[in-house]
Amino acid sequence: MSEILYIFYILPYIAFAIxxxxxxxxxxxxxxxxVPLKVPTTAGQxxxxxxxxxxxxxxIDSPSNKFWAFVRMLFEVFLxxxxxxxxxxxxxxxxxxxxxxxxxxxxxxxxxxxxxIVIRHLRFFTNxxxxxxxxxxxxxxxxxxxxVPPLLMTGVLALVALAFLWGRRIFLxxxxxxxxxxxxxxxxFMAVILVSGLLLRYVVKVDLSYVKMFALSIITFHPPSPxxxxxxxxLFLIHFTFVCITIxxxxxxxxxxxxxxxxxxxxxxxxxxxxxxxxxxxDPNPEVPILARVGIVVDGQVFKSKKLDxxxxxxxxxxxxxxxxxxxxxxxxxx
Amino acid sequence: xxxxxYVILGIIVFLIxxxxxxxxxxxxxxxxxxxxxxxxxxxxxxxxDVKWMASNHMELLNEWREAAVRGGVRKYQTKNGVFNVSxxxxxxxxxxxxxxxxxxxxxxxxxxxxxxxxNPGMKIPTVNYIK
Numbered sequence: 439m440s441e442i443l444y445i446f447y448i449l450p451y452i453a454f455a456i457x458x459x460x461x462x463x464x465x466x467x468x469x470x471x472x473v474p475l476k477v478p479t480t481a482g483q484x485x486x487x488x489x490x491x492x493x494x495x496x497x498i499d500s501p502s503n504k505f506w507a508f509v510r511m512l513f514e515v516f517l518x519x520x521x522x523x524x525x526x527x528x529x530x531x532x533x534x535x536x537x538x539x540x541x542x543x544x545x546x547x548x549x550x551x552x553x554x555i556v557i558r559h560l561r562f563f564t565n566x567x568x569x570x571x572x573x574x575x576x577x578x579x580x581x582x583x584x585x586v587p588p589l590l591m592t593g594v595l596a597l598v599a600l601a602f603l604w605g606r607r608i609f610l611x612x613x614x615x616x617x618x619x620x621x622x623x624x625x626x627f628m629a630v631i632l633v634s635g636l637l638l639r640y641v642v643k644v645d646l647s648y649v650k651m652f653a654l655s656i657i658t659f660h661p662p663s664p665x666x667x668x669x670x671x672x673l674f675l676i677h678f679t680f681v682c683i684t685i686x687x688x689x690x691x692x693x694x695x696x697x698x699x700x701x702x703x704x705x706x707x708x709x710x711x712x713x714x715x716x717x718x719x720x721d722p723n724p725e726v727p728i729l730a731r732v733g734i735v736v737d738g739q740v741f742k743s744k745k746l747d748x749x750x751x752x753x754x755x756x757x758x759x760x761x762x763x764x765x766x767x768x769x770x771x772x773x
Numbered sequence: 774x775x776x777x778x779y780v781i782l783g784i785i786v787f788l789i790x791x792x793x794x795x796x797x798x799x800x801x802x803x804x805x806x807x808x809x810x811x812x813x814x815x816x817x818x819x820x821x822d823v824k825w826m827a828s829n830h831m832e833l834l835n836e837w838r839e840a841a842v843r844g845g846v847r848k849y850q851t852k853n854g855v856f857n858v859s860x861x862x863x864x865x866x867x868x869x870x871x872x873x874x875x876x877x878x879x880x881x882x883x884x885x886x887x888x889x890x891x892n893p894g895m896k897i898p899t900v901n902y903i904k
Contacts, residue, residue, distance in 0.1 A: 454791075458788075458791070461787065462784055462787075465780060465783065465784060465787075466774060466780070469774045469775055469776065469777075469780040470774050470775070472775060473775070560793070560794055560797065561880070561881040563794040563802070564794055564797065564798045564802055565802055565803050565804070565805055565879065566798075566801075566803075566878075567881040568797050568798060570797075571797075571881065572881050572883065575881070575883075576883065586831055586834075586835050586884075586885065587831065587882075588885065643828040643829045643831075643832060644828050645824070645827045645828040646828075646880050646882075647807050647808065647827070647876060647879070647880065650807075650879065650880055651804075651805070651806065651807065654802065654803075654804045654805070655804060657794055657802055658802055658803075658804045660804040663806070665808075697783070697787070700783060719775060
């Protein structure tokens with residue numbers, strides 16, 4: 439019986455192998471795609487005449503060099519600046535933009551709670567535990583000291599934020615219509631992990647000494663004894679398995695935005711259109727200007743670029759268009 | 774691959790973040806079979822069965838606290854006998870330093886008991902008050 443339980447010991451290694459290989463593969467895949475145009479979306483005044491005022495907010499929102507572009511990226515990554523601009527257009531309210539920055543609030547709450555939760559979990563993976571981990575857990579539990587074990591704020595906040603972020607995709611009609619199964623899947627994984635984790639802390643008490651020994655055995659590559667595995671609680675195993683599944687699923691999921699955000703051309707390009715010429719990496723030294731040419735070469739194939747006619751379009755998307763036609767949809771060029 | 778230097782830097786940062794448990798401890802993570810390290814308790818029976826106690830002792834102490842402070846209950850009957858509702862009852866069998874504290878510091882658990890109560894590890898001589 440206990441031999442079967444070694445699956446749980448192997449599981450995190452498989453999950454992390456998939457995770458690391460998958461993330462590096464996707465990063466390199468993104469890095470290989472060219473950015474043909476300069477598309478820095480800005481919301482600030484770009485450098486101009488001396489008398490046009492330009493504050494530091496403009497420098498962040500409309501960076502003119504790599505340094506300020508990097509600062510903008512940091513604001514995006516750590517403060518979700520583009521979500522902070524979130525507004526929603528309502529036709530029924532006379533075309534007014536409504537403030538929907540609660541999305542920003544709950545996104546911030548969720549991400550930072552999750553970060554602190556992950557840091558707190560270091561107490562299982564380190565022996566002896568570093569001081570700052572105990573410190574963070576102590577500060578996290580300050581509000582709930584009257585309860586044993588102390589109620590940790592981040593656990594509750596993450597659950598509340600997750601409920602809002604999922605509720606948004608379920609109860610708001612527009613958001614529901616654009617939500618894909620994969621959106622719900624990752625929220626489901628997070629919900630299972632969070633709920634099982636909270637249950638393990640507050641409701642179902644388990645013998646944590648075995649949990650920590652199991653965690654240490656994973657991180658020190660030291661196979662655990664059958665005694666440790668036999669004493670792991672079933673709810674802990676559910677929690678653990680879902681964490682492993684989620685980690686393995688991350689490279690295929692939208693959670694890859696943690697790497698993808700660094701590749702967003704609208705965020706990572708300095709707005710120096712007028713100072714520097716952006717060279718299309720597809721064809722760095724065109725003999726004939728692109729708009730005057732008969733066609734452009736993409737992946738070894740020549741496509742007409744000046745005006746996309748039906749034949750070129752058909753050639754480019756032959757497979758998909760044939761498939762659509764097979765399903766009795768009539769396809770015709772728009773004239 | 775475009776912007777190779779930034780991409781490679783990004784991948785390195787990603788791997789460093791993943792390796793957090795190793796560098797925050799400077800590679801000093803010790804696998805420890807804590808059950809072998811703990812001092813053997815003196816008595817035969819714990820208040821309830823050992824497995825239950827290992828995972829639920831804090832619940833029992835919570836229950837005791839409320840029973841003693843609010844109800845004035847000082848005795849607790851289980852199938853293993855009658856016990857005094859007090860922390861010193863635990864220390865009749867368990868060594869505080871080598872049992873309770875050792876496992877708590879292994880788990881990085883910080884019981885809030887000692888915010889008000891004394892414990893045998895403290896310098897303050899309240900420990901001798903009951904003895």
